Amino acid sequence: MRLELMYESFFKIVEGIPLTLQVVSISTILGIFLAVAVALMRISGNRLMSLPAYYFVYLIRGTPLLLQLYFVYYGLSQFEAIRESILWPILKEPYWCGIITLTISTGAYSSEIIRGGILSVSKNYIEASGALGLSQIKTFLLITLPITVRQALPAYGNELILMVKASSLISIVTLMEITGIARTIISKTYAPVEIFLVAGSIYLVINFIIVMFVNLAERRLGIEKAT
């Protein structure tokens, strides 16, 4: 075990943390909007809305994230039309391709979590809210949404950790986040175990902090832990 190397590489790998966190947070926030939209489409009861949403989720959950990333980054740029469109300044950047792919991916996975949460809201509450004269929008915002958040939060915490792990893939399209830097150091120093321990510990700490925040939020919302 080369401790000095671990010490040196720690400071290099730490420089990748901002990029990892940035990509994860931007795509998570954008992903929530996508997820809510897809979840609402799926439970809309209108086949024109629910079928595309169903196939979208099926497509994303059935294929590897790496393939989706390649598809967005390499696949789309094949077309002249895209290279000449106004989207090209975005689609030619690996950074934005990474964010787009991660957004779509978390959007599909979280939509299932949100759908489960919405479906768990008892019909009685909705009826009661209607009886009290609340409009549909108010019912959704004041009744359905808070209960959904409570139901979905534990599963959503897992999704956040999966997102941190998934963000490592953007290193394959040249972005130097934690895994990208770690890989570069490994191929230079040929010390896979040491670098793995350093980079792995950084990920574990990030995920541990996320778990703590989710637990805190769960306690605040009064969610009972399943034992």
Added chain:
Amino acid sequence: MFDVFALGPTGWGDEMLMGAVMTVLVSSSSLLLGITLGIVFAACKLSNFFILRAIAEVYTTIIRGIPELLVIYLLFFGGSSAVMYLAKIFGYMGYIELNAFTIGTIAVGAISGAYSTEVIRGAVNSVPKGQFEVGKTLGLSGYSLYGKIIFPQVARIALPGIGNVWQITLKDTALISVTGLVEIMRQSRIAAGSTHEPFIFYTAAIILYLLITRLSNIFFDSAEKKYSKGYVSKEAL
């Protein structure tokens, strides 16, 4: 547009299909390794020894908290030297290099094993204590208790979970393409680079993955039905 998928030396059709076969092979061997690890570590988690429980807990926490890619890099760059180190202890001094398939199977198997551990542990926990007690009262032990009475019940409860683990494993094998194993992902990358048609080859790869998913769903559904014989399904109640 579709001549790029011609079979034989003129197109990429047969190469892509071989890639799909490789994906299925490496996924299945990873799943088998994963289930084996899952049984071992689930037994550790359920044991009375603190040290065994701690080891299993560390294993699942690390694997579930660290990106799969990092685990694959660890084994890709460090796997051969680890094996050589072990071989040296047993007196073999030669050079050993693990091939991409072995490295991929070990890496994805280790990842898959962590998820299997949780599935199997949950399934064993859900077998009522009375089943163990009755078995012991009847004088059964070892294989006749665990193999004939406990295993079929664990298998029934664990199957849907193992189906999910299979999905995760199948998708994780795409990451092995970075080590050079020619499975769907790697093959479509090669074909895309050589024909300058990335869109069509990545689309083909998507279709192949969805096809494998669909077929394995059918397989797991029928397996679930087989192991649920004699149980009334929830929908029927």
